[in-house]
Amino acid sequence: MNDRALRTVTSGLGGFHNGVVREAGFDITVASEIMAIFCLATDLKDLENRLGNIVLGYTRGGQPVTVRELNAHGAMTALLRDAFQPNIVQTMENNPALMHGGPFANIAHGCNSVAATTIGLKLADYVVTEAGFGADLGAEKFFNIKCRKAGLSPDAVVLVATIKALKMQGGVAKEDLGAEDVTALKAGLKNLERHIRNLGKFGVPVVVAINRYTADSDAEVAAILDFCKGFGVRAISCTHWADGGEGAVDLAECVVELCDSNAAQFRTLYSDDMSLWEKTATIAREIYGAEDIIADKKVRAQFARYEREGYGSYPICMAKTQYSFSTDPNLLGAPSGHHVPIREIRLAAGAEFIVVVCGAIMTMPGLPRVPAANAIRVNDEGRIEGLF
Amino acid sequence: MNDRALRTVTSGLGGFHNGVVREAGFDITVASEIMAIFCLATDLKDLENRLGNIVLGYTRGGQPVTVRELNAHGAMTALLRDAFQPNIVQTMENNPALMHGGPFANIAHGCNSVAATTIGLKLADYVVTEAGFGADLGAEKFFNIKCRKAGLSPDAVVLVATIKALKMQGGVAKEDLGAEDVTALKAGLKNLERHIRNLGKFGVPVVVAINRYTADSDAEVAAILDFCKGFGVRAISCTHWADGGEGAVDLAECVVELCDSNAAQFRTLYSDDMSLWEKTATIAREIYGAEDIIADKKVRAQFARYEREGYGSYPICMAKTQYSFSTDPNLLGAPSGHHVPIREIRLAAGAEFIVVVCGAIMTMPGLPRVPAANAIRVNDEGRIEGLF
């Protein structure tokens, strides 16, 4: 099956004996609200309850129809029961790691499961978790959604920076990123500065980790170190890409230090009782540097509807490009004064957030030109080959 | 999901980036050609080869497109690898039984897997297998398709008869089948006679098993025993429904006797080298008592096409009603002189047979009004409830 062909599917055709026609499509697992729920649920009861809360559609009279009304939440929980146990795996250096859950950072909140994080916190002295896709998306949602919901209170933030990305933010074309360019790098540092300032708004101390590549020059690394020093924030050049754990020892020690300092005063960016519009505007202004958000009548009406229906206390899950603080991927550096146009909003009543869409979201990406399945077979010994 | 809504599905909509529009639908597992292949394959290599042979469609130029050309047969075999191991279970009396595979007796050949039968023959002195859906369908396909393909040579046939079914064939209405009616029963015995004569054409000795219900009268049972005696065939009244294995001891001894007599001279009804039309006509005349088969130009052209494409040696897999020897469910008893109209024919190039459709086939039946899923849940101990 070509997965693209599943993007837009009409079922229930062939006459009324076949039920009601429905125009829909398949989403990949990570884009499903079920994945977001799975990652936010605290236990099986909570999982079942959230699955039951999913709003599938609306009656002609405008009343939401939930999974609970279809009485499918019990069976769904049964299907997910075993998957809900977090997986423990080991790194190449034999350290334990929990791998569990993977919601899209675009249409969902982009963090691993609350269950895994909670277990990690019970088992280890220090737990590191990832919140990727740009700190304006990944970190913002980790704080405002996952930490808020799961009652987590992080002690420190590692802000990962690469020299190539900073040069790109400084205006260098993709094909020229290999060459040393300290001037452009310095121009791009205003992007890093914005991220540092943004993270400060959550009250958690920050360390910048320079994820160093072999091509990066010492002058470039020095420029970042200098900049951060002037800014009162520690930056550490890390070489784990080349040297493994050994290359990140300095960083680890710094993180331990930050954690043990008890300097963190974690707070979310907005309170539950702000209006949905105001929450969105707050993220746009405080994190994106925007002047305001704009939306047409239909979107405004939907905000009002969700509040009327009792979803007003939900946090906002922003879906925008990861290439710019603005919604225009070409606006580099640290733009300000721009407007954030909202295309549509979607309710995730089981995940308990409102998705605010500021651009096109692809929930069923295309497979590679040669499907992985082409290489998979059972060999003469009856073993399956070609999975990796 | 309402399964009826899956009967007719259009995918690939939404523009050319989403691939090619395809109007298709889901079939339940047992109606898939993959299930038929699974049950006819002799080993994993054969399974892979047959999966590769499936014809998915035709190019604009009329050339068949196979799974092999999509290079998906390896991955499909990998998915089926573990399922291909037959399951051994036990009966309520702790006897071993192999449960493996379940192709529809309508669109497919209706027997369990060749793998299970072959294993059974290696493990036990006597192996009993089922071929249901009326002996004109079940037994005919077991002999002409499964035995032909797997090189099996059965020693005896148990023809199961119920008194209610024979009275129905004798003209009694469904709601009156409870009352004793020896006259109607005798009228219905010409249906049993036809089945006995049909089975004789395969050269295998037959014993009739009367699957006795508590409501059946002694006079009715006696009428069958008498009829069969006059016919030179043993009939045995069995009470396993009420008494378990004990109630079928006589039958079992008779079967052993028939098997040990080496009286079987098994032969299929038609040879591989007959034309597809002639094979179909042979089944219709010899098994159904029909005068001939009829088909419009389009169907005749398709027969010719399949022969041209090299599928002429395949056996025929008939799809017709199980309520009558004819294609008209109201024609009871042992009709003759009728015509068998062929609606369409389908190629199963992986299963290696041609499906000849003589009526409507439903490959995605409707679920019950209350889905089984409604009762399934995870209870407070974390156990799944409501599966049965």
Added chain:
Amino acid sequence: MNDRALRTVTSGLGGFHNGVVREAGFDITVASEIMAIFCLATDLKDLENRLGNIVLGYTRGGQPVTVRELNAHGAMTALLRDAFQPNIVQTMENNPALMHGGPFANIAHGCNSVAATTIGLKLADYVVTEAGFGADLGAEKFFNIKCRKAGLSPDAVVLVATIKALKMQGGVAKEDLGAEDVTALKAGLKNLERHIRNLGKFGVPVVVAINRYTADSDAEVAAILDFCKGFGVRAISCTHWADGGEGAVDLAECVVELCDSNAAQFRTLYSDDMSLWEKTATIAREIYGAEDIIADKKVRAQFARYEREGYGSYPICMAKTQYSFSTDPNLLGAPSGHHVPIREIRLAAGAEFIVVVCGAIMTMPGLPRVPAANAIRVNDEGRIEGLF
């Protein structure tokens, strides 16, 4: 627009604001029930009433939904008002001819409008009308549907025969029809004989018109003349194809003679009060030489339903191949003893007949590879070119 693309159309997609999804398609004008109604209506009131009677579909509860319930019959009549006036045109020899209406002879009854015929009968001493598509279809429906409904009583029948067609019925391949072949022609005459006998059943005197082509040999023409003489029916060789009206003078005089003889005792083949099944079987036996009709449970149930709903008195409109008296286009000559399988039946409640479908019907044929539209344009004088 490629007209083929209109065969299968799904409308009402895009959500509930756009109404109800409907899977349907376009039919060409001549295949529409409206055309059949238009040709059977006696006046504007009758037209409006019949349009109102069209059954568009059924409610979930199984009740028919008519055009009248949608209150669209008035507007439809308004649209057809001017078209309902028959057109008078002239032939190349300046004789008047009424051209009005053209229902398909397959899914409909194949004759021009009752309005035109009625006007013709008021204006002229002799009115000739056409009922093409083989006398087993065209003439049968003209008599059983149009004459029955309009109270027409024809005085004579001209049965048009071509030598090529008769040789084809005698077994000559299409590409060999050019060569003289009196033997094959004589073999084919049993087809002509069947048509003559069939027409006799309607009580109207027949004359055979040999529509002579330049390639036809005298010996072939003589063979037909001889055959018909032995049969007591006049046959006349006509050359109007080459000579215009002059070439059909003998035929015209014969027709006048037959009409003035008052020999006709017109009767339909079946009465209104026969069951729909029996009417169909009568046509199959009496006209097609069949032994019987066959139909599965679903079709039989639909016959019963239409009778229950009050449509039992309607005549039957057969839809079958015009190449054979049977439903198999390869069964040439005058086959008998065959069975007529009925695929489906359709209600034309406005036209007031039941369509009995015995094969595939194409109600939207494909345009030629080069659309006629390609040649149409407005020239420099503002005149439209390329219409013919």
Added chain:
Amino acid sequence: MNDRALRTVTSGLGGFHNGVVREAGFDITVASEIMAIFCLATDLKDLENRLGNIVLGYTRGGQPVTVRELNAHGAMTALLRDAFQPNIVQTMENNPALMHGGPFANIAHGCNSVAATTIGLKLADYVVTEAGFGADLGAEKFFNIKCRKAGLSPDAVVLVATIKALKMQGGVAKEDLGAEDVTALKAGLKNLERHIRNLGKFGVPVVVAINRYTADSDAEVAAILDFCKGFGVRAISCTHWADGGEGAVDLAECVVELCDSNAAQFRTLYSDDMSLWEKTATIAREIYGAEDIIADKKVRAQFARYEREGYGSYPICMAKTQYSFSTDPNLLGAPSGHHVPIREIRLAAGAEFIVVVCGAIMTMPGLPRVPAANAIRVNDEGRIEGLF
């Protein structure tokens, strides 16, 4: 037919014999590009040429496919030939008026046909034409599209104002517009002022026509007259709604005076050689008072594509709400500093403009709940009733 059901239609279903599947929909006549072309074409040759230029879609390789390549422009012109002759009708006071063409003011340019205007200019001393839908849309497009294309040079503008609309722009709720409210009216006059200033940018003298309703108070009328006087623009209270032509004599005399003064120095707002983006931004800034336009990557890429394909010289046809100078219908009065988000752009290669869509456009509105067709019928005299 429910017209809503035609909004989204999938054709070409049913297999490859039925052509290629196409997901499209019907538009009402006035929303069709053909209507826009029809109204901009100067003669039949130009009409044919423009129809041929319509871009129907793109090949897989990205090349535009035109009507000309399908060779359909000749036939389309033939269909439109008679319709292309302007209709002359008379008003209730027996003055001649040309009624010809009606393109939507949203997706198209909203003015009647160039053919009618040109004929009018040949026949009369003074020609009045309408360009409705708010002067920011109607007048802007009349000047920038129709006048530019047809070489028209208007002598005067009548800016029609109603007191209710001005009170609404001043913040009065719809249900309170009936009551006198001079304060709100005065607040709303900044909307009128913006329109007056905008029209001045086209170099044509303006007179304000107060389209007076019986409910309007003298104080309200006086407020407008005062305001305009202070502004150096004449305003005239008209009562043609109540008094017919008599009520607009003052206005007519003023218009004649303005025309005869030769004060007009008509110019379009932007030149052909500006980029499409810059043209759009010019309209947004100069007419809407916006700070800038914004658009995502996809829209920007399409602007670039159209320029690359040679459509860069086309004027812009804006599609936005008529309720506000901005794209937000709630922003009343004379907003400034706002951003205009562009949702999508569309090419009208036959009409020779680029449609810039700043909101939802409905090209197939819903019919009234009771279709007009319900009242239409042919009466007993054969006359059609119920059309109006």
